[in-house]
Amino acid sequence: MDMPRDDPDATPEEALLAAFAAGDRAAARALTQRLTPRVLAHAYRLLGNRAEAEEVAQEAMLRLWRQAPEWRAGEAKPSTWLYRVTANLCIDRRRRARAGEVPLDAVPEPPDTSPAAIERMQARARAEALQAALGDLPERQREAVVLRHIEGLSNPEIAAIMGTSIEAVEGLTARGRRALAAALGHRKEELGHVDER
Amino acid sequence: MSMSDEDRAALRLESYFEAARAHPPVPSAALMASVLRAAETMQPAPPRVPLAARLRAASGGWPVLAGLAAAAAALGVWIGAALPGANGGATEAAYLVDVAPELAFVLAGDF
Known part of the structure; x- marks a missing residue:
């Protein structure tokens, strides 16, 4: 659908949410456009499945x-709150999938048939390889690594989202990075990495 | 200066993160439409402004209304004072005391 572009720097998301709660239609559009892609990306990185992530x-x-009408100013940012809700929904889904209630087969993305450059294909292949390796990390390590290294949040923000200390976040990301480096290390030639000494 | 194995591994890993950041999943049009539809369905209606507040806003606020009230009162006093035959006799005063006994003290001076 065609929506006017939202400028993320224009209005703080807390102000947009307050405007939404006051009945402002434009705020509903701006929030949808600003937050839905972030929520989808986070869910996809935690689940590894596009349909489930949607x-x-x-x-x-x-x-x-x-939640909007009860939102109190000065509390968590809406995006921080959303990251937490998204992670909890993903954890629930993964648990139910493990219990056999919901099939969670990773459906591979359709191959990109456009004439893309080799570099672009390698970047895509790396993104997919990382996604697969993320799927093997323990849940909290995966969440911390995604928030820190892909979403680009700070450790204090991640600690607030995950309800833990900054030190714990540092530990989770360090262990996650080590596990990812080990998992991806054996695919480096395949994914276009040539070490120069 | 040559890089250590650890530095190389960190650099390599960063290229994976960079690739993931460069290829975020793009929400489908159906998802965006569905989220927006839910927003519009669940959005509270804009608050209804009471008539008194709208009048207040339209007239310029309380100070203006207070001025209007004072002007109306002054007009009433002037009409009361200026109308011919407004000073009734004892019969009219007695009638007024019947319908509004609190005027007895005020009218007492007229007799």
């Missing part, structure tokens, strides 16, 4: 709309 994103955004 369902989680939809549910997380629904909870935000429901």
